[in-house]
Amino acid sequence: MTHPEQPNTEPQDEELQENKYLRRIRSFVLREGRLTKGQQRSLDLFWPTMGLEHQATPYDMKAVFGREADLVLEIGFGMGKSLVQMAKAAPDKDFIGIEVHKPGVGACLGEAETEGVKNLRVFEHDAIEILNDSIADNSLSTVQLFFPDPWHKKRHHKRRIVQAEFARLLRRKLKIGGVFHMATDWENYAEHMLEVMKVAEGYSNLSETNDYVPRPDHRPLTKFENRGVNLGHGVWDLMFKKVD
Numbered sequence: 001m002t003h004p005e006q007p008n009t010e011p012q013d014e015e016l017q018e019n020k021y022l023r024r025i026r027s028f029v030l031r032e033g034r035l036t037k038g039q040q041r042s043l044d045l046f047w048p049t050m051g052l053e054h055q056a057t058p059y060d061m062k063a064v065f066g067r068e069a070d071l072v073l074e075i076g077f078g079m080g081k082s083l084v085q086m087a088k089a090a091p092d093k094d095f096i097g098i099e100v101h102k103p104g105v106g107a108c109l110g111e112a113e114t115e116g117v118k119n120l121r122v123f124e125h126d127a128i129e130i131l132n133d134s135i136a137d138n139s140l141s142t143v144q145l146f147f148p149d150p151w152h153k154k155r156h157h158k159r160r161i162v163q164a165e166f167a168r169l170l171r172r173k174l175k176i177g178g179v180f181h182m183a184t185d186w187e188n189y190a191e192h193m194l195e196v197m198k199v200a201e202g203y204s205n206l207s208e209t210n211d212y213v214p215r216p217d218h219r220p221l222t223k224f225e226n227r228g229v230n231l232g233h234g235v236w237d238l239m240f241k242k243v244d
């Protein structure tokens with residue numbers, strides 16, 4: 001992979017510059033998977049009530065959900081089954097899912113409708129852009145990142161979503177006391193997550209052993225996790241609290 005292009009103008013603001021860098025190296029490759037009829041139908045029927053569009057200013061989530069509640073944001077929910085399960089199990093919280101894969105978004109909307117889940121809204125967009133533009137600072141009580149694309153090859157590690165800049169971005173968006181919860185079945189990525197978060201300012205590791213935490217009961221097994229477990233993979237959960 002070639003190095004990212006250098007900007008042709010002087011950065012005016014270091015943070016803005018960092019975010020542009022994050023946007024340039026994306027953590028996903030958009031697969032134009034075909035929508036099933038059911039997914040298309042769910043998008044047609046339920047996007048108007050459950051879908052949120054990217055916008056350049058932060059949403060007022062109290063207005064979106066019609067109440068004030070803890071906000072849980074999940075990045076890369078895949079087909080959305082475990083996200084819907086979590087939202088159903090915690091009706092006192094509001095959930096925001098972000099996924100770039102349209103069939104997954106359609107599947108998630110259909111699942112939410114089937115399960116009668118009302119406390120969930122969904123973006124079909126790059127999570128980095130949504131966090132930067134459409135989510136208010138100090139507004140999230142939890143950020144969930146479950147089984148992100150591991151980018152196995154060393155030369156692709158820069159595409160992993162968990163990086164120092166990403167940790168800083170989430171610190172801005174989390175409330176004090178808010179938690180960033182990651183899980184992966186790829187040991188090398190777990191180690192990478194730990195290295196990044198150990199030196200990230202403003203967080204405290206919730207692990208008693210200063211590394212990983214047991215899977216909390218509120219996290220259901222995800223689709224990718226099940227696949228990994230069947231292949232004999234281990235699973236590592238990491239939880240970091242924003243302390244300042």
Ligand SMILES: C[S@@+](CC[C@H](N)C(=O)[O-])C[C@H]1O[C@@H](n2cnc3c(N)ncnc32)[C@H](O)[C@@H]1O
Nearest residue numbers: 028076077078099100126127146147222223224
């Ligand atoms: C390996 S899958 C895991 C899906 C799900 N969390 C699970 O455990 O079954 C990773 C997902 O993250 C999504 N993704 C990767 N980068 C993303 C980004 N920047 N914004 C939104 N979604 C992203 C991909 O489209 C993919 O569906």
